[in-house]
Amino acid sequence: MIAAGEKWPDGELRPAIEDLWGAGAVMSALAATGWGADPSPEALVAMSAWRGVAQSLPHSLAACASGRELRELGYPEDVAIAAETDRSTAVPVLEEQVFRNASH
Numbered sequence: 001m002i003a004a005g006e007k008w009p010d011g012e013l014r015p016a017i018e019d020l021w022g023a024g025a026v027m028s029a030l031a032a033t034g035w036g037a038d039p040s041p042e043a044l045v046a047m048s049a050w051r052g053v054a055q056s057l058p059h060s061l062a063a064c065a066s067g068r069e070l071r072e073l074g075y076p077e078d079v080a081i082a083a084e085t086d087r088s089t090a091v092p093v094l095e096e097q098v099f100r101n102a103s104h
Helices: 017-032 041-063 065-072 076-082
Strands: 092-095 098-101
Touching (some): 017 041, 017 065, 041 065, 041 076, 065 076
C-alpha cells in the first residue's frame, strides 16, 4: 500500500494527506479481520492518521489542501463524496487506462 500524493505539472511531488488517510483506512479494515498481524511502522503511522480523522472525515477532508482546492474550483460535492466511507459496492480495475467495475 502506497500513499502516493500527486505530481504537479512542473514535476514536483505534493504529498496528499488524504492518500495517507485512505491507506490507513484500508489497512485498519484489513487489520480488523486479522490480516497483517505485524504491520510495518509506516503502516502503523497511516492507521494512526486514519483513526485521528475517522470521526471527523468530512470536515478534515474539506479543510485539507486538496479539499480546499477542490472547493475553491467549484467541486464541493466531490469532496463530500470522497468523505463517504463503506459506500462503494464496486472494485475498480484499470483496463486500457480506464477504471471499470471488476464485477462486470
